[in-house]
Amino acid sequence: MNGPVVVGVDGSPSALAAVGAAAQEASLRGVELRVVHAFLWPAMHAPPRPSPLGPLTGALHETVERIVADAVERARSQASGLPVSHAVVAGEASTVLQAQSRRAQLIVVGHRGYGGFAELLVGSTAVHLSAHARCPVMVVRGRPEPAGPVLVAVDGSPGGQRAIAFAFLEAVLRGTDLVALHAWSTWTDHGEHALGRPVDVVDLVGDVDRLRQEEEQVLTEALAGQREQYPGVTVRPRLVRGRTRPALIEASANAQLMVVGARGHGGFTGLLLGSVSQAALHHAHCPVTVVRSDL
Template sequence: MSGPVVVGVDGSPSALAAVDVAAREARMRKVELRVVHAFTWPAMHAPPGASPLGPPAGALREAVDHLLAQAVGRAETAAPGIEVSRAVLPGVPVTALEAQSRTAQLLVVGHRGSGGFLELLLGSTAVHLSAHARCPVMVVRGRPDPAGPVAVAVDGSPQGQPAVAFAFAEAALRGADLLAVHAWSTWTDHGEHHFGDPVDLTDLIGDADQLRAEENRLLAEALAAHRRRYPQLTVRTSLLRGRTRPALIEVSGRTQLMVLGARGRGGFTGMLLGSVSQAVLHHAHCPVTVVRSGL
């Protein structure tokens, strides 16, 4: 896809950190960076320009212009030479950015904007866009390890394949290694949801080593086509026995980016964002990119 990288800004420290990351992503892809601010004018519908009730220059417009200029300056410092455009869009941020995602190849947002409660780990805008955007969404958070690999959560499902493809491409762009992580358990409740009491699969199959071998085969098959496409990429695999959520969060502490699908093989069919994805978005130690299937 040849569209721009789009970053949403609201003046918060989290959004400015997202600008830095988005600028570097645009430079790697050799595409334009579009800096977007969505703004809902006051209920009185006063024009953004001069007003007899306020400063002649128009305080609202002045504030928005300053916010965008600050963001553009950050982008040009983070990735000198990139093409940067700016846009002020009417409406609430989630609506405006979701519309922008239809022509973007990547949407970048901070983990919590200026409108969120301080105690919230993740803002509602980031959650909504991860579930509804029409392109991959990168949520900038944590302290990534710049020397670490790009990690991807692999569950072996067809829905997870777009995330695997994105992770391979992203690692190649960054010149980084790829770490493919697959968590497994002998218990049936290791997925996102389970009805009824958990069942120990060793009671049915009788051998944990056999289960491990099957999960390893699943991981290898999920990566095979992408390995052939990127033969130069160093790919490491990690088969972890245990619950998926804590395993991925722990891995994120030594990576530069975590990539995952919006919903794994254990989730409800109607869910747009599964519980594992939400947990990683809330608690990861590095930026997280969510790649929905069917985009």
């Protein structure tokens, strides 16, 4: 796909950090960076107008111009020669950026901007886009390890293959290793409806070594196709016995990027974001890219 990398900006420090990450992504991919600012009159505390989407004038115009100009300047300082375009679009940020995602190859946003509830670890725009955008969404958060690997969560679900493919591509573009982490446990909730409690699978099969071998096979098979496509990528499979969310959060401390699917096995099928992707968005120590399986 030859679409641009799109970054949403609102003048917040988080958004400016996202601009830097987006500029890097656009430069690595050899595509245009598109800086997009969405505005609503009430959110900007502007005087009432005959139309809430009327032309930008006066102080509001100066504010918006400064936000966009600062973002463009940051992008060009991060990647010399990078083609950068910009747009100011009337509307709510989530809606505007979701529309932009239809022709983008990646949307980049900060983990939280201005507005909303200060106690939230990640803003509503980041969560909404991760669930609804028509391209992968990178949420810039934490302090990435510049020399670290790309980290991808592997659960063996068919939907997770797009996230794995994206992670391999990122490892190629960044010239770094790929850590593929698959967490497993002998405990499962699958039998809870029948037995009224979680079940220890060892009680059913009686062989923890066999379970470990089966989970290792899940990890191997999940990576096989992409390993063939990207033979130059150094892949470090990690099989972890324990819960997926804490294992990923811990591993993210040494990564430059985490990649997760929007949802995998388990959970409630009606939810667009699973518990693992939600936990990553809220707690990862590095930027997180969420890749939906239906893109």
